[in-house]
Amino acid sequence: MSLQTPRILPSHLHAFHPSSASSNTVRILGTVTALHGATGTLTCGTNGDVTLILKSDARLQVGKLVEVVGKVADLEGGQGYGIRVLGSTEWGDPADCDYKIYENVVNATHKFKSIFYE
Amino acid sequence: MDGNYNNYSSFGGGGGGGGFMPGETNSPAGGKTGDRDNKTLRPVTVKQVLDASQPFPEAPFQIDGADVANVLFMGQVRNISSQSTNVTYKIDDGTGEVEVKKWVDSTTADNMDTDDGKAPGDGKTELQLNGYARVFGSIKSFGNKRYIGAHSVRPLSNINELHTHLLEATVVHLFFTRGPPGSAPAGGNAAGTDAVMGGADNYGAGAGQNKALASMSLVAKKIYNLLKTEPQDDSGLHMQVIASKLNIPATEVARAGEELLGAGVIFSTMDEQTWAILEY
Numbered sequence: 001m002s003l004q005t006p007r008i009l010p011s012h013l014h015a016f017h018p019s020s021a022s023s024n025t026v027r028i029l030g031t032v033t034a035l036h037g038a039t040g041t042l043t044c045g046t047n048g049d050v051t052l053i054l055k056s057d058a059r060l061q062v063g064k065l066v067e068v069v070g071k072v073a074d075l076e077g078g079q080g081y082g083i084r085v086l087g088s089t090e091w092g093d094p095a096d097c098d099y100k101i102y103e104n105v106v107n108a109t110h111k112f113k114s115i116f117y118e
Numbered sequence: 119m120d121g122n123y124n125n126y127s128s129f130g131g132g133g134g135g136g137g138f139m140p141g142e143t144n145s146p147a148g149g150k151t152g153d154r155d156n157k158t159l160r161p162v163t164v165k166q167v168l169d170a171s172q173p174f175p176e177a178p179f180q181i182d183g184a185d186v187a188n189v190l191f192m193g194q195v196r197n198i199s200s201q202s203t204n205v206t207y208k209i210d211d212g213t214g215e216v217e218v219k220k221w222v223d224s225t226t227a228d229n230m231d232t233d234d235g236k237a238p239g240d241g242k243t244e245l246q247l248n249g250y251a252r253v254f255g256s257i258k259s260f261g262n263k264r265y266i267g268a269h270s271v272r273p274l275s276n277i278n279e280l281h282t283h284l285l286e287a288t289v290v291h292l293f294f295t296r297g298p299p300g301s302a303p304a305g306g307n308a309a310g311t312d313a314v315m316g317g318a319d320n321y322g323a324g325a326g327q328n329k330a331l332a333s334m335s336l337v338a339k340k341i342y343n344l345l346k347t348e349p350q351d352d353s354g355l356h357m358q359v360i361a362s363k364l365n366i367p368a369t370e371v372a373r374a375g376e377e378l379l380g381a382g383v384i385f386s387t388m389d390e391q392t393w394a395i396l397e398y
Contacts, residue, residue, distance in 0.1 A: 003210075003215070004165075004212065004213055004214060005210075005212045006212065007212060027212050029277075065277070067277075087248065089194065089248060089249070089250070091277045096276070096277070096278075097277045097278060098278050098281075101278055101281040101282060101285070102277075102281050104281075104285060105281045105284045105285060108284065108285055108288045109284065109288075112288050112291065112292070115162075115163050115165060115166050115169075115213070115287065115288065115291045116163055116165060116212075116213045116284075117165070117212075117213060118165075
């Protein structure tokens with residue numbers, strides 16, 4: 001089976017943590033709300049924030065909607081889970097995206113695993 | 119004489135129960151037709167393409183037991199490899215990866231394909247590595263390798279389109295595996311055609327009949343219940359008998375009988391006016 005990257009929301013991070021899941025590469029959509037050097041904050045609609053662990057060549061911009069593909073990882077200092085960014089796709093203005101649809105996609109893809117992820 | 123009726127009723131019952139196999143509902147009879155008559159464009163995920171089955175070599179691919187002619191999916195372009203006759207893209211939509219081949223049309227390639235390393239596109243549309251693309255084409259296989267023979271590969275710029283596509287793929291998958299929406303709850307718009315077309319097979323025969331019955335007139339329901347409970351031989355009950363037992367005018371019984379016959383929940387036995395319940 002080729003590599004699969006399930007679409008998730010911040011509340012699903014724990015299910016893809018290396019300690020509990022065999023595959024921990026995920027896809028998540030959100031708005032970049034802060035950048036601090038090696039880390040950044042991705043805000044996922046009304047579903048909370050995720051800390052991104054950035055690569056040195058990451059070119060994220062605050063205020064843009066991005067889809068991140070990355071691995072779920074522990075944050076330094078035991079601050080919970082974050083995502084180590086492997087790649088990101090910029091989708092422009094967050095206002096052009098109906099985040100509600102994405103939430104439904106996440107629900108549908110996990111409910112009907114047989115056609116999405118298995 | 120009775121023997122004849124026995125034969126007839128068992129024939130009727132058998133004929134009604136068989137004929138349509140679950141999951142075969144939209145295969146053309148005999149399966150003689152191929153892609154040519156099936157012009158559907160089905161929204162799918164890459165995983166569904168990879169999981170698509172082929173009943174025998176050269177047969178049309180099937181997803182959820184239904185033949186697929188053309189598929190539509192969206193994903194990120196992970197690799198672009200341009201050859202003289204075609205461009206091969208590797209498309210990843212998060213559920214899997216598949217190769218997509220777009221044959222280069224020499225007439226349009228002349229004026230479009232001027233930049234090296236760029237995919238030949240139609241007009242201003244250019245695909246970029248790791249950008250999203252919207253692909254439609256048909257599933258092909260070469261040796262053991264599965265790929266998409268693309269009719270169109272275009273860039274995707276609106277993320278909502280990607281998300282709604284995934285939801286559409288889910289809807290169509292559920293349509294083929296669970297039947298049309300609204301058929302699960304009894305009554306409502308579940309018309310008699312369900313029982314006739316075998317759509318009700320998914321739910322078991324009893325549920326199917328109840329479903330068909332729910333949308334019928336009160337008289338039809340009464341007749342059905344009478345036929346179900348009244349002691350009778352294989353040939354069922356005559357219309358006049360039903361009319362007198364239910365104390366309903368014969369004309370109304372005839373009309374309700376038509377309803378039941380049309381839905382395939384009862385069938386006529388020794389003559390047009392004698393009916394029995396069609397048991398699956």
